[in-house]
Amino acid sequence: MLSPGNGDGPCIPRPFSIYDRTAADRVTFLIQVHGPGTRALAAIEEGGAYTCTMPLGQGFQVAPRERPVVMVAGGVGSAPFLLYARARTAAGAGDSTWMLYGARTADRLYDRELFAGAGARLLCASQDGGAEHRGTVIDLLRDGLDAGRLPQHALFAACGPEGLLHAFAEFARTRNLHAELSLETYMGCGWGGCNACPVPTEPNGPLGSWPWAKTCTQGPVFDLRTIRF
Ligand SMILES: Cc1cc2nc3c(=O)[nH]c(=O)nc-3n(C[C@H](O)[C@H](O)[C@H](O)COP(=O)(O)OP(=O)(O)OC[C@H]3O[C@@H](n4cnc5c(N)ncnc54)[C@H](O)[C@@H]3O)c2cc1C
Ligand code: FES
Known part of the structure; x- marks a missing residue:
């Protein structure tokens, strides 16, 4: 979850994938500018500060070497x-x-x-x-x-x-x-507190009997068989 460190832009941070790791202590993001949140991030000058909470959520399955x-x-x-x-x-x-x-x-x-x-x-x-x-x-x-x-x-x-x-x-x-x-759902907090990011689940599937999953903590990556999408 990213937002400018100087308080510019919306107070709700925006979710992004970690894109690249260019050094042991450096990651990069690939950001397409859409609206106020991404515009504020794009306006940060080189060396400027931003607020980042990471890593969050569940990524893609790490398939075994022999699985294509x-x-x-x-x-x-x-x-x-x-x-x-x-x-x-x-x-x-x-x-x-x-x-x-x-x-x-x-x-x-x-x-x-x-x-x-x-x-x-x-x-x-x-x-x-x-x-x-x-x-x-x-x-x-x-x-x-x-x-x-x-x-x-x-x-x-x-x-x-x-x-x-x-x-x-x-x-x-x-x-x-x-x-x-x-999934690219809207998010508020990124860690399960605000309920901004629900996705309906398959009843009694692997995610259990509750009809909703939180994309930020149980996703954003879901097995297709577990959600109603
Ligand atoms: C887990 C996750 C990972 C993401 N990773 C990346 C990434 O690596 N790079 C990247 O550029 N973007 C990524 N996104 C999308 C990014 O978070 C949104 O584009 C951003 O939040 C838009 O904020 P904004 O304030 O600029 O635009 P807003 O004002 O929120 O929206 C501007 C326009 O974009 C549309 N929009 C905004 N967010 C979404 C969305 N999530 N899905 C569909 N339409 C949307 C709105 O309908 C509106 O038309 C990711 C989203 C999620 C959930
Ligand atoms: S983004 Fe806040 S609960 Fe998912």
Whole structure:
């Protein structure tokens, strides 16, 4: 949860994924400017202070080395996958890790060279035809599975705007894929105190009988089978 350290901008911090770790004591964030919270963060000058509470929440499952992983990202939804891809590569599993990266326009496929250097197999798509593949990231996923280039038994991990997540969830359910999603709900506190972030759960599923889960503490990453999305 991030906010400017000088009190500028909204008093409620905004949630972000940790993007990169550029030194032992330094992490970076990939932030798309939307409204007042992100505008205030973008206005911090180099060397300026910000308030950060981290780490919070539950991330993607760390799949065992022998299990293939297919990451599905849209726009700044790529943020949680850079370190994940590097960790898979360091564990010797780069060849069985795919990063499918999509955006409406190719200029929103951020830091492609960083991802290409992370050791996973990178496939990019944009709807304007500016990337190697024209279409959506779901088209990439469907084509890859239909052609046998992507393994059906992989763990499929998705992060991106809500429209992408809904399309991904529908596709994963139809194809019976083991899928995890990082949800982009609004958040207030980030640690379970304010109830700003509920998501309905599957009744009597692995999350228990309570019909709601808090995205900040029980997520933001959920197994698709556990939530009603
Ligand atoms: C767990 C998590 C991780 C995230 N990681 C990143 C990240 O790494 N990089 C990044 O750029 N963003 C990330 N986001 C989204 C980011 O938190 C929002 O874009 C930010 O809170 C917007 O704040 P704002 O005040 O600038 O805009 P607001 O005034 O709150 O909103 C401006 C516009 O954006 C829309 N909007 C705002 N927040 C969301 C949202 N969560 N989902 C859908 N639409 C929204 C609003 O409807 C409105 O139209 C993440 C969100 C979550 C929950
Ligand atoms: S953000 Fe406050 S309870 Fe989840």
